[in-house]
Amino acid sequence: MILPVYLIGHPVLRKQAVEISMDHPGLSELIENMYETMYHDKGVGLAAPQIGESLRLFVIDTEAFLETDPETEQIKTAFINPIVEKEFGDDFVFNEGCLSIPDVHVDVMRKAEVIVTYTDENGKRKTRNFKGLAARVIQHEYDHLEGKIFTDKIPQIKKMVLKRKLNDIASGKHKPFYKSVIK
Numbered sequence: 410m411i412l413p414v415y416l417i418g419h420p421v422l423r424k425q426a427v428e429i430s431m432d433h434p435g436l437s438e439l440i441e442n443m444y445e446t447m448y449h450d451k452g453v454g455l456a457a458p459q460i461g462e463s464l465r466l467f468v469i470d471t472e473a474f475l476e477t478d479p480e481t482e483q484i485k486t487a488f489i490n491p492i493v494e495k496e497f498g499d500d501f502v503f504n505e506g507c508l509s510i511p512d513v514h515v516d517v518m519r520k521a522e523v524i525v526t527y528t529d530e531n532g533k534r535k536t537r538n539f540k541g542l543a544a545r546v547i548q549h550e551y552d553h554l555e556g557k558i559f560t561d562k563i564p565q566i567k568k569m570v571l572k573r574k575l576n577d578i579a580s581g582k583h584k585p586f587y588k589s590v591i592k
């Protein structure tokens with residue numbers, strides 16, 4: 410089932426999400442619906458707060474990057490109760506987008522590599538290293554669990570430029586092609 414995406418301005422995106430129990434009712438269905446929503450809406454990652462559930466869970470699939478960057482490792486997995494152990498390596502800039510901020514793309518600086526401990530959709534707890542665009546998507550989605558949005562990471566002057574666009578999204582004046590929810 411395709412779920413509506415909560416857009417910038419909605420308070421659920423600013424909450425610190427809570428840990429999720431592995432016997433959370435409907436967990437596997439929730440994960441399935443998040444994948445379906447992410448693919449339909451043309452995202453590469455989707456965090457539970459973005460569908461209105463303030464839970465420590467996100468899904469990613471980096472396949473869409475393969476077209477422009479054949480070096481990308483394809484990672485398709487759910488991250489349940491992830492912990493970012495370490496962010497390291499060079500800083501690099503990438504033009505990010507977010508389903509909660511439709512049609513806005515901004516250069517964001519992040520570290521190149523990340524080590525994450527998480528439980529996947531099969532219930533397996535693991536710790537592993539990710540780099541490149543997979544690391545990028547993971548860091549972006551993890552921020553959602555902390556109530557952070559990528560526009561928090563850009564210089565004040567750029568925020569001023571974007572202000573109008575963000576207001577238009579928050580007020581429902583600018584709508585995405587997919588189902589969405591505003592405050």
Ligand SMILES: [Zn+2]
Pocket residue numbers: 506507508509549550553
């Ligand atoms: Zn996002």
